[in-house]
Amino acid sequence: MRKVFQAELHQVGDELIQIATLVRAAVEKAATAFENADVELAEDVITADARIDFLQTELDERAIDILARQGPVASDLRMIVGALRMSTSLERMGDLARHIAQLARLRYPRPVAADSLVATFEEMARLDTDIAGAVVELLDTRDLTHATRIQQLKTRINELHRSVFDAVAGPDWQESSARTADVVLASRYFERFADHGVSVSRKVTYLVTGEWDPDALEGRVGADDA
Amino acid sequence: MRKVFQAELHQVGDELIQIATLVRAAVEKAATAFENADVELAEDVITADARIDFLQTELDERAIDILARQGPVASDLRMIVGALRMSTSLERMGDLARHIAQLARLRYPRPVAADSLVATFEEMARLDTDIAGAVVELLDTRDLTHATRIQQLKTRINELHRSVFDAVAGPDWQESSARTADVVLASRYFERFADHGVSVSRKVTYLVTGEWDPDALEGRVGADDA
Structure with missing residues (x-):
């Protein structure tokens, strides 16, 4: 009985990894679709x-x-209970990758990002892909160095997210309002994706250590507060 | 034993109502702070x-x-399990009301909304407040007419959310890029708030009827898909 139960718990863990792996693939493809205005990849x-x-x-x-x-x-x-919550975060990460792809499709054949923000979005996309990869590793190995790494990547995402607002509000911004709206939303999607990655990493940390980080209460840190 | 258990379940239900009541107050105040550039109310x-x-x-x-x-x-x-999920949605609604208040505080003493969008945001704010009120009623009475009403209010929110994008991308929009960014984000906050209200209403519906509405899978409908 106990053995069956342990096998069931193990299967839940494996399914989380499976979903996280799909999320990683989704954000990687979405990022490429976004950067290259690749409508077929966006459809995928x-x-x-x-x-x-x-x-x-x-x-x-x-x-x-x-x-x-x-x-x-x-x-x-x-x-x-942690698995129920992590699955919600992972599903939401999938939605956000989809939103990024939908923006790419909506603006095709034009790229979404203004020229002056291409490098910023490339870095955000790389960071989100790295976070998704680290989530897979963390779920698989329970090695908390991945959790620390996810937090660090998120800190950089927050800087980039703020820099998009600074660019848009700055004197050199000459783009249309429609494009302003696009880059603001895209930046928010990339930032939210990362934030859900942080949520998952905190839940794994809690499962491993039994302790919540009191400084790291969700939804109360980061660019979301801007 | 059974009696104690029922009392505990009842308390969980009461606490959900208590949180939802605070969320309703939060969005009502946030909306007023947003409309009137009232920085003290925003701080509250x-x-x-x-x-x-x-x-x-x-x-x-x-x-x-x-x-x-x-x-x-x-x-x-x-x-x-439903209560665990609803509490997450309600907490997120609280965050979004806070984001709306933070935008008001950030732009104080200037109002966030452009003149041409004041009426739109007033309607969005009223709809979000109505949704929050209907969530309280639904949790309290389990009367599913409130769930239906929440869905209807959300449909209108989606229309208004799209209209903000149309306005911003339209020929008459003369506002600064910073303001464009503000109204796009604000509109998204109001829309997300409503979407989490719909999530709660679906969970209550599921608890009452035992059935998910197959056409109403979360995260796959509404303006979020735009």
Whole structure:
């Protein structure tokens, strides 16, 4: 019985990794579609998001089924509740990758980013892809150095997110209002993606250490507060 | 034992209503601060958000404690898991009300909205306040007519959110890029607030009927997809 239960918990962990791997692929493709105005790649991301949504629903049902049948306590219970929350964050990361791809598709054949912000968005895209990769590693290995790395990458994302607002409000900005709207939203999507990555990393940290970082309460730090 | 358990479930329900009531007050004040460039009211909202965050954490701990001690099944389990998810949505609604207040404070003494969009934002603010009020009623009464109403209000929010983008991209828009960025973000905050209200309403609907609306999968409808 205990063995079956452990196998079920393990499967939930594997499914989280599977979803995170799809999210990483999604943001990597979305970033490329965004940079290169590649409408076919954008379509791929948009279509593939349904798979992430499906897997999330499946994982949630499995987790609730385990709660009902096994009545787990202590660290097992924490793990199941944590999985329910992480799956929500991962699903949201998939949505945000899709939003980035949708912006690319909407503006095709024109690129979304103004020339003066191409380098900024390339860095944001690389950071988000790195964060998604670190989330996969963290879920797989439980090695908290990945969590620390995710926090560091997020700090840089916040700087870049603010720099987009500074650029748009600055004297050299000559772009149309439509493009201003696009870059502000795109920057917010990249920043939100990273923030959900941080959420996942905090939940894993909590599962490993049993402690929340009191300075790191969600939704109360970072560029989101701007 | 059963009686104690029912009392505990009831308390979780009451705490959800309490948080939702604070969220309604937050968005109502944030909207007024936003419209009237009222920096003191904005500060109130920003300060009060910590209380919402605290209550959410408390509710989550209580819910997990109930899972551990009582091992609920069937509809009781669904209710507890639903409460964990609804508290996340409500906390996020509190954050978004705070973001709206922060925008008002950032631009004080200037109002955030351009003159041509004042009426649009007033309507969005009223709709968000109505949604927050309907969420309180829905949690309290479980009367699903409130859920239907929330969906309808959200439909109108989506129209207004799109109209902000149309205005900004239109020929008559003469505002600065900084203001363009502000109104795009503000519109997104109002729209996201409403979307989380819809999330809560779907969870209550699921608890009452036992069925998800297959056409209403979250994150896959509405202006968020634009």
